[in-house]
Amino acid sequence: MEIVSDSAKALEIVSRYYKGPVKYARAVLERWPGSGAVVAYMGGEAVGAEIFYVVELAAAACVHYYVAVAPEYRRRGVASFLVNKVEELCGAGVYMATTTEDNAAALRLFRGLGYVGYRWGELPRGAREVLLKATCGYDDDVLLIKGGDPLAVAMHTQDVERLWRETCLKPFLNL
């Protein structure tokens, strides 16, 4: 499997295979300097992609924002490969993702790579609000985190406020 950095192709793949709006992915790539996108190729065919970014909380946190694999290539380790590569590229201390409780594939993917899951409701309000802003995970139920305790990581910084305003709130308001 080969991995190539390519924002336009990654957006195309994510739009095709992800149920839900991709305007947030586009906003991150256009407006957040600490973002990136990778595409996985098998036999010359683009089979999956991930869009990610880094935000400064108590430590630099890498968010796996959108991960998607073509249905006919699922359960072959493509997403695991992408997530591992993004961890290398980010070089952050802490890694996060969010998903819905019914997304068995995403939960299994991240848990299998050492992420610990928390339902938003399990976290104290202050930490929850910061981590919701850091991940724009309002439509999801579960935070998956690796490399740090959510309460220790959840520092309210100017960086997270700026990220949230530019890439989460403004696209939500269609600005």
Ligand SMILES: CC(C)(COP(=O)(O)OP(=O)(O)OC[C@H]1O[C@@H](n2cnc3c(N)ncnc32)[C@H](O)[C@@H]1OP(=O)(O)O)[C@@H](O)C(=O)NCCC(=O)NCCS
């Ligand atoms: C989630 C998704 C990216 C996983 O991609 P993938 O390439 O199939 O994942 P992998 O092959 O690396 O599998 C990772 C683990 O999840 C498991 N898994 C994958 N699909 C699964 C499913 N439908 N049900 C249960 N487990 C599943 C695999 O068995 C593997 O676990 P293992 O290592 O213990 O065997 C893919 O299903 C997808 O594109 N879904 C639609 C978009 C989406 O929901 N993205 C995630 C949002 S956070």
